[in-house]
Amino acid sequence: MKPGAFLSRPLDARSPVPQGFATFVASAGIRNHARDIAVVHADAPCAVAGVYTRSHFAGAAVRASRTQLAKGSARALLVISKNANVATGVQGEADLDVLLETLSQQLSISRDDIQTAATGVIGKRLPVGRIAACLAQTRERLSRPPDFLSFAEAIMTTDTTRKAVAMRVGKSVLVGIAKGVGMIEPDMATLLVYFFTDARIPQPALQSMLTQVADRTFNCITIDSDTSTSDSCVAFSSGLAGPVETNAFADALLDVASHLAMLVLRDGEGVTKVFTTIVEHAESDAVARAVAKSIANSPLVKTAIHGADPNWGRVAMAIGKCDRKYQIDPQRTRISICGTCVYPAVIDEATLSALRETMAAAEHIDIRVDLAAGHGRAEAWGCDLSPAYVALNSHYTT
Amino acid sequence: MKPGAFLSRPLDARSPVPQGFATFVASAGIRNHARDIAVVHADAPCAVAGVYTRSHFAGAAVRASRTQLAKGSARALLVISKNANVATGVQGEADLDVLLETLSQQLSISRDDIQTAATGVIGKRLPVGRIAACLAQTRERLSRPPDFLSFAEAIMTTDTTRKAVAMRVGKSVLVGIAKGVGMIEPDMATLLVYFFTDARIPQPALQSMLTQVADRTFNCITIDSDTSTSDSCVAFSSGLAGPVETNAFADALLDVASHLAMLVLRDGEGVTKVFTTIVEHAESDAVARAVAKSIANSPLVKTAIHGADPNWGRVAMAIGKCDRKYQIDPQRTRISICGTCVYPAVIDEATLSALRETMAAAEHIDIRVDLAAGHGRAEAWGCDLSPAYVALNSHYTT
Numbered sequence: 134m135k136p137g138a139f140l141s142r143p144l145d146a147r148s149p150v151p152q153g154f155a156t157f158v159a160s161a162g163i164r165n166h167a168r169d170i171a172v173v174h175a176d177a178p179c180a181v182a183g184v185y186t187r188s189h190f191a192g193a194a195v196r197a198s199r200t201q202l203a204k205g206s207a208r209a210l211l212v213i214s215k216n217a218n219v220a221t222g223v224q225g226e227a228d229l230d231v232l233l234e235t236l237s238q239q240l241s242i243s244r245d246d247i248q249t250a251a252t253g254v255i256g257k258r259l260p261v262g263r264i265a266a267c268l269a270q271t272r273e274r275l276s277r278p279p280d281f282l283s284f285a286e287a288i289m290t291t292d293t294t295r296k297a298v299a300m301r302v303g304k305s306v307l308v309g310i311a312k313g314v315g316m317i318e319p320d321m322a323t324l325l326v327y328f329f330t331d332a333r334i335p336q337p338a339l340q341s342m343l344t345q346v347a348d349r350t351f352n353c354i355t356i357d358s359d360t361s362t363s364d365s366c367v368a369f370s371s372g373l374a375g376p377v378e379t380n381a382f383a384d385a386l387l388d389v390a391s392h393l394a395m396l397v398l399r400d401g402e403g404v405t406k407v408f409t410t411i412v413e414h415a416e417s418d419a420v421a422r423a424v425a426k427s428i429a430n431s432p433l434v435k436t437a438i439h440g441a442d443p444n445w446g447r448v449a450m451a452i453g454k455c456d457r458k459y460q461i462d463p464q465r466t467r468i469s470i471c472g473t474c475v476y477p478a479v480i481d482e483a484t485l486s487a488l489r490e491t492m493a494a495a496e497h498i499d500i501r502v503d504l505a506a507g508h509g510r511a512e513a514w515g516c517d518l519s520p521a522y523v524a525l526n527s528h529y530t531t
Numbered sequence: 532m533k534p535g536a537f538l539s540r541p542l543d544a545r546s547p548v549p550q551g552f553a554t555f556v557a558s559a560g561i562r563n564h565a566r567d568i569a570v571v572h573a574d575a576p577c578a579v580a581g582v583y584t585r586s587h588f589a590g591a592a593v594r595a596s597r598t599q600l601a602k603g604s605a606r607a608l609l610v611i612s613k614n615a616n617v618a619t620g621v622q623g624e625a626d627l628d629v630l631l632e633t634l635s636q637q638l639s640i641s642r643d644d645i646q647t648a649a650t651g652v653i654g655k656r657l658p659v660g661r662i663a664a665c666l667a668q669t670r671e672r673l674s675r676p677p678d679f680l681s682f683a684e685a686i687m688t689t690d691t692t693r694k695a696v697a698m699r700v701g702k703s704v705l706v707g708i709a710k711g712v713g714m715i716e717p718d719m720a721t722l723l724v725y726f727f728t729d730a731r732i733p734q735p736a737l738q739s740m741l742t743q744v745a746d747r748t749f750n751c752i753t754i755d756s757d758t759s760t761s762d763s764c765v766a767f768s769s770g771l772a773g774p775v776e777t778n779a780f781a782d783a784l785l786d787v788a789s790h791l792a793m794l795v796l797r798d799g800e801g802v803t804k805v806f807t808t809i810v811e812h813a814e815s816d817a818v819a820r821a822v823a824k825s826i827a828n829s830p831l832v833k834t835a836i837h838g839a840d841p842n843w844g845r846v847a848m849a850i851g852k853c854d855r856k857y858q859i860d861p862q863r864t865r866i867s868i869c870g871t872c873v874y875p876a877v878i879d880e881a882t883l884s885a886l887r888e889t890m891a892a893a894e895h896i897d898i899r900v901d902l903a904a905g906h907g908r909a910e911a912w913g914c915d916l917s918p919a920y921v922a923l924n925s926h927y928t929t
Contacts, residue, residue, distance in 0.1 A: 189850065189851040189860075189861060190847045190850060190851030217844075220847045220874055256844040256873075316831055318852075357831065358830065359829050359831045359849065360848070361848070362848055432924070433755065433924055437924065437925070440925030442926055446617065446652060447714075449588045449618045450653060451757070454586055454587075454758035464620070475654075476618055519921060522830070522921075523918045523920075524918060527835070527838025527840065528838040528840055
């Protein structure tokens with residue numbers, strides 16, 4: 134993941150947008166009067182790439198999108214927010230069918246040309262009549278050029294900030310949009326993230342870049358170790374700006390994705406501080422990731438970060454609890470926090486006190502672990518655990 | 532784990548105590564003036580059984596005790612509290628050596644007859660001089676009959692309640708003592724737990740019973756998914772009351788251990804509610820345990836429990852995020868909370884509202900999951916996540 138100096142810029146009214154897309158957003162009153170329906174329509178078939186949650190309880194929309202992806206191209210995207218349509222069984226699938234049918238008629242496209250997602254409360258039926266009535270206005274209310282700012286707003290649930298960034302790649306434009314603040318430890322995919330570009334990227338290349346980038350960005354972050362049933366990360370390429378240099382596009386995709394991942398983390402429920410865990414010289418990348426995630430997800434490390442407490446003993450604990458089969462030798466392990474080696478160095482009270490001040494002042498804290506066991510390396514990007522996280526999540530459905 | 536109607540009773544001044552033991556407790560001023568040194572001396576060699584943390588960062592005391600256990604018998608136990616002597620390297624081992632040497636001279640026993648443990652802050656050196664000076668008074672200050680109440684108090688760190696229970700088994704007595712409130716998801720062992728009995732149990736039987744009981748009790752609880760570097764669970768049998776019926780003793784051990792595990796959970800940092808997750812008809816016991824632990828450790832389930840919110844969608848989420856290789860089919864899965872089937876049943880608002888009231892009133896909440904995939908079964912005993920947990924852990928070392 135890139136460390137923070139992003140080339141991509143937050144999307145605003147003057148940002149460039151990729152050619153070939155139109156949008157439609159509306160409110161079907163699913164939870165309140167906020168916008169909860171967001172549609173992107175492509176003028177012509179786009180190359181499409183996607184990665185999705187691996188949850189056993191993946192929702193109807195994820196299953197439909199995964200099937201759609203096999204086609205390799207898509208014409209539209211439908212996102213429903215404020216209700217995830219998850220754990221709703223056969224009824225949930227039937228409801229989604231009705232909505233996809235309505236939208237395909239509006240846009241004169243085939244039903245299997247639509248990528249779709251739903252996000253919000255789990256286990257409640259969609260108000261399918263109200264949503265279908267909204268969608269019946271799509272054709273006459275399409276916004277062209279596309280209004281990606283409104284799209285980014287419409288897919289928010291408990292997000293407090295809009296997460297949309299853009300950058301130019303050669304003659305093309307890449308826009309990235311994400312939502313998510315909790316239930317976030319993506320695995321192979323993430324939250325809801327969408328990329329739109331007019332660069333002409335062949336579908337297989339787009340899929341392979343997206344998979345790699347998701348693994349290096351969204352799969353490295355964790356807010357609370359919980360994995361959503363609706364995670365989807367999908368890229369659309371209209372190709373209207375013609376081909377661009379592949380490496381330049383891959384770099385741009387990494388930049389935009391890192392930027393979005395950081396926006397998600399900073400807007401995490403109750404988050405006051407973000408911390409990076411970098412594990413180096415593990416026996417493999419997989420072991421490095423397991424150790425980094427163990428630290429990033431430890432409630433005791435997270436509360437210490439919240440209190441700006443250089444409690445490195447808890448970092449040692451979180452390394453220690455990893456699978457016995459990993460090569461982890463306390464005699465060879467090195468731990469440092471914000472550049473100060475805390476283990477196995479003997480730290481005096483003055484150093485500790487200085488470190489405490491550094492941590493209190495920093496918005497971003499750095500934990501490095503060297504396992505001296507091989508060439509594996511991984512990062513995990515986490516956040517503190519604050520009383521606000523608990524307060525926010527104690528009364529969500531009620 | 533037994534559900535709550537225990538035969539064992541909290542230890543008090545009138546409780547029976549097993550024959551053959553004496554105790555010594557003192558304060559070496561490790562963190563403050565509270566008692567922090569606790570010794571149990573056995574008149575003659577005891578059969579000893581133990582299970583310990585599997586942490587890579589296991590402390591010097593755990594390593595010494597594991598080696599000692601190979602002997603099969605022990606004469607004494609030394610517990611140091613308020614400092615774990617973990618991640619203290621070669622110095623930590625040398626310090627422990629000095630203390631074991633001092634105690635062995637006092638009690639005229641061999642150094643390899645001593646089981647030992649240390650619990651508290653990680654990464655600080657022990658004040659070895661002050662502790663040795665304390666231990667030099669052991670012989671003259673031994674309490675006989677043993678004062679297990681003081682012992683239970685001396686091993687506490689941030690515990691707010693003493694955890695000691697006792698029961699009779701035939702002509703013998705079994706006493707169990709535990710400490711622990713945070714950094715608790717024991718794995719193969721647990722926190723600090725000690726059993727003392729005068730029943731004559733052969734060492735191999737004692738070890739096998741202890742391993743099984745720890746697996747059915749302490750290994751089923753989780754306060755915060757973090758695993759201590761100092762977990763130790765050790766049983767001492769003096770044999771002075773003669774043999775007892777093996778099944779009766781095993782039942783008593785399970786009762787005492789369940790009782791202690793429940794005391795640990797109820798005293799968990801910031802805990803206001805305890806909840807049991809019972810997973811049935813999984814493809815194996817191991818899968819059932821993984822699913823049960825995933826639910827018990829989910830911050831989103833834990834905060835919902837705190838808010839008495841019947842947010843069963845989060846239970847589905849926590850099942851869903853388990854390893855892809857498990858046989859978990861949302862179509863066959865059943866979830867119930869406090870006896871009310873919430874999935875896949877369609878629950879009306881009145882039922883939900885009644886369930887909310889039940890949850891708000893209950894100290895103990897019951898979540899049952901049926902995977903309809905085989906004969907595996909497991910329980911996990913967890914607790915809510917409250918703002919108090921965060922507050923308690925944000926400023927521990929500072």
